[in-house]
Structure formats: C-alpha cells, structure tokens
Amino acid sequence: MTKSNILKVRIRKYHLKDSNFSLDVDLNIPSTGVTALFGPSGSGKTTLLRCIAGLEKNQQSELSLSNEFWQTNKISLPAHKRPIGYVFQEANLFPHLTAAENLQFAIKRADKSQSVISYSEVIRLMDIEEILPQYPSQLSGGERQRIAIARALLIRPKLLLMDEPLAALDDSLKKEILPYLEAICHSSKIPIIYVSHSLDEVIRLADHMVVLEKGRVVEQGETQFLLGKLGTFFSRHKDASVVITGIITEQSAQWGLSWLHFDNQDIIVKQGNEKIGDQLRLRIQSKDVSLSLSPQEDSSILNRLTVIIDDMIKDPKDPSMVMLRLLAGSTPILARVTALSTHNLALSKGQTVIAQIKSVALLR
Known part of the structure; x- marks a missing residue:
C-alpha cells in the first residue's frame, strides 16, 4: 500500500449538536479490501461514516482518497458529489419504484468514468434477477437489503460505506444475506468501510479493523494480527477468537471431513x-482451546496442534482465568484457561504444548 493509495481521514474535535460527544480521529485506511469500524454503541462509528460521506460537516477535517481531496479547511464537496455508495441499516428504497427501477435510478447517477463493476455482475453477485420486477413492499427484508447494496454498487463509487447493513434483520435473514456480502467483499475492487458491533460479521468480512471508543481510535491493524494479540479489546471480548487461513489438501467422503493445511x-x-486446493478461513474461539503437555491419543478431540506459548496474561476482569497466545508456526491461536490449570501444568512462555481444539467454525 503506497502512501497515496489510501483513504486519509483526519477529523479534529467534531462535536455532535446537543451532545457532549466529540470525534477526534486520524486514520490511513487501505484503499483495497474491507475495513471494519468496530466498537460499542455510541463510540462514533456511524458519525465517522457520515463525516466521510459529507452528511456531517466539520471545517477541521481532511478527507482524501488516492490524493483526490473531498474535504479540507478550504473546500468541502457536498455529499452528492462525493464518489461514495452508502448502504444504511434500512434499505431506504423508493417504494413507488420496482427493484429494477430503483437500480436504474442509481445507474443514472453513476460515474461513467468508473468501470469498477458491471450491471450484470452486480445482478449475479446479489442473485436478484428474479425479484427485479417486484416492488419493495413485496420483498423480504433480506431481499430489500440486497437491492440496496446493488443500488449502491451501481453508482460506480470509488468507496462503499456500509452502516450496519444487517442490524435490522433477524438471525435467519442475516444468515441469508451474509454470503452475498462476502461475495461483494471478495469480488469487488471497491474499498469498503463496514460499520458493525458484531464480532462475527467483522471476523467473517474484514481485512482491516479500526476500533473506536468514545470517538477515539484505540486500536487498528490487520484483522488476523489484532485478533491474535493479547491485551487488546478483542482478547478481552467474551468471544475472543482468531482467524486461520489455509488450503484444503485432503478430503474424506467416508467421514465427511476436509483437512485445512496451514x-x-x-x-x-x-x-x-x-x-481440494480451495483457500478457506476458519474461526477458533479461545474458550474452545484446551492445553495438554503431551499428545492425548485416546481423546475424541480430532484437532491437536503442537504449539509454543508465546505470551500469557491474567484476565483483569476475572483473576481465575488466564489468556495465552500460542504459535502454530507463525499463526497465533488464543486459549483461555483457568489460573489453576496454568499453575498445575507449570505453563510458561517458550514452552511447547499441545493445543486441543474442541470446535472450529468455517467462514464459508
């Protein structure tokens, strides 16, 4: 990533009206892949997104993508002139237009100089051809949101902003639409900033993460790096996890299993x-990892990895627990074990142990 090939966001002391909240950030966001804005409610995620989109105005801001300036102390492009697609929590489709007509409205606004993604490709990725003749009132929540995402893409933006696009959907609809979001994230060459407070969504979609608290950046970096580091927001999260990327090298039809090599x-x-040959990501939660000093061949647990204890830290909120950072080669894995087990096994940094993984989740 060159210095010019980034989204620069600098916002100084932006105060929301009738509120004590202020936003103060200085970010260089990659201009490829998915960057997740993550944090608790009220941390400033949506406000930051609205500032980037030009929906919130602040003279003490600087915004540019690949050296194209949208906001400085001298200029401020209005929202409709910024090359941005915006997907809100609610689909916000025009109710009097069919799905196809909603998309045509976007095409009329499209930047003709941009050829990032074609109409046919958008229709294929979002799998919406059969619902194009229908009106929004005839669509399910998941279908409306797929049309909204397609509409944002057909503007041919240089940047796609997604503000908790699954927040208004129930769990079944979230599961329905997540594969489409993954398809867009992995197929589109448009940089995406994705707002969420769901760690599941972030782990599944994001290449890069920015963690906000009270309008300030507290952590940022590559997703896999941040998730595998101790002492961070994520290692203290109740669902502390790591993501592992590997290649399928073997399969057994008899047992219905695949072997992921990393x-x-x-x-x-x-x-x-x-x-075989496919690259996949999987999630391992720290609570699903136990440790042994020697291989337990008489165990029902299939996944037992030889690892080195790289770091360990007591849980500041629960002194009965210890979080360990393990290295399988150069790949980090987190394990949350009791302080008593740490003492009884005499665990220490640099020690080689066996990580027994009770459960994994493929991020398909």
Whole structure:
C-alpha cells in the first residue's frame, strides 16, 4: 500500500449538536479490501461514516482518497458529489419504484468514468434477477437489503460505506444475506468501510479493523494480527477468537471431513462445498482451546496442534482465568484457561504444548 493509495481521514474535535460527544480521529485506511469500524454503541462509528460521506460537516477535517481531496479547511464537496455508495441499516428504497427501477435510478447517477463493476455482475453477485420486477413492499427484508447494496454498487463509487447493513434483520435473514456480502467483499475492487458491533460479521468480512471508543481510535491493524494479540479489546471480548487461513489438501467422503493445511499443520473440519486446493478461513474461539503437555491419543478431540506459548496474561476482569497466545508456526491461536490449570501444568512462555481444539467454525 503506497502512501497515496489510501483513504486519509483526519477529523479534529467534531462535536455532535446537543451532545457532549466529540470525534477526534486520524486514520490511513487501505484503499483495497474491507475495513471494519468496530466498537460499542455510541463510540462514533456511524458519525465517522457520515463525516466521510459529507452528511456531517466539520471545517477541521481532511478527507482524501488516492490524493483526490473531498474535504479540507478550504473546500468541502457536498455529499452528492462525493464518489461514495452508502448502504444504511434500512434499505431506504423508493417504494413507488420496482427493484429494477430503483437500480436504474442509481445507474443514472453513476460515474461513467468508473468501470469498477458491471450491471450484470452486480445482478449475479446479489442473485436478484428474479425479484427485479417486484416492488419493495413485496420483498423480504433480506431481499430489500440486497437491492440496496446493488443500488449502491451501481453508482460506480470509488468507496462503499456500509452502516450496519444487517442490524435490522433477524438471525435467519442475516444468515441469508451474509454470503452475498462476502461475495461483494471478495469480488469487488471497491474499498469498503463496514460499520458493525458484531464480532462475527467483522471476523467473517474484514481485512482491516479500526476500533473506536468514545470517538477515539484505540486500536487498528490487520484483522488476523489484532485478533491474535493479547491485551487488546478483542482478547478481552467474551468471544475472543482468531482467524486461520489455509488450503484444503485432503478430503474424506467416508467421514465427511476436509483437512485445512496451514503453517505445516492441519485442522480437520466438517466437509462442505469446498474442493481440494480451495483457500478457506476458519474461526477458533479461545474458550474452545484446551492445553495438554503431551499428545492425548485416546481423546475424541480430532484437532491437536503442537504449539509454543508465546505470551500469557491474567484476565483483569476475572483473576481465575488466564489468556495465552500460542504459535502454530507463525499463526497465533488464543486459549483461555483457568489460573489453576496454568499453575498445575507449570505453563510458561517458550514452552511447547499441545493445543486441543474442541470446535472450529468455517467462514464459508
């Protein structure tokens, strides 16, 4: 990533009206992939997104993408002139227009100089061809949101902003739309800033993360790096997890299993639609990792990895627990174990142990 090929966001002491809240950030966001803005409610995620979009005005701001300035102390492009697609929590479709007509409205506004993604590709990725003749009132919540995402893409933006696009959906609809979001995130060359307070969504979609608290950046970096580091917001999260990327090298139709190879080790997962040679990501939660000083061949746990204890820290909120950072090659894995077990096993940094992984979740 060159210095010019980034989204620069500098906002100084932006105060919301009738509120004590202020936003003060200085960010260089990659201009490729998905960057997640993560944090608790009221941390400033949506406000930051609205500032980038030009929906909130602040003279003490500087915004630019690849050296194209949208906001300085001298200029401020209005929202409709910024090359941005915006997906809100609610689909906000025009109710008197069909889905197809909503998309045509976006195409009329499209930047003709941009050829990032074609109409046919958007229709295919979002799988919406059959629902194009219908009106918003005839669509499910998931279908409306897929049309809203398609509309944002068809503007041909240089940047796509997504403000908790799954927040208004129930769990079944979230599961329905997540694969479409993944398809967009992985297929589109448009940089995406994705706001969420769901760690599941962030782990599944984001390449880069920015953590906000009270309008300030407290952590930022590559998703896999931040998740595997101790003493961070994520290692203290109740669902502390890491993400592992590997290649499918073996499959067994007899047992319905696939072998994911990474860093000279293998993790066995339930077989799905993946094929040998496919690259997949999986999530391992710290609560699903136990430790042993020697291989337990008489155990029902299939996944046992040889790891080195790289770091360990007591849980500041629960002194009965210890979080350990383990290295399988160069890949970090977190384990949350009791302080008593740490003492009884005499665990220490640099020690080689066996990580027994009770459960993994493929991020398909």
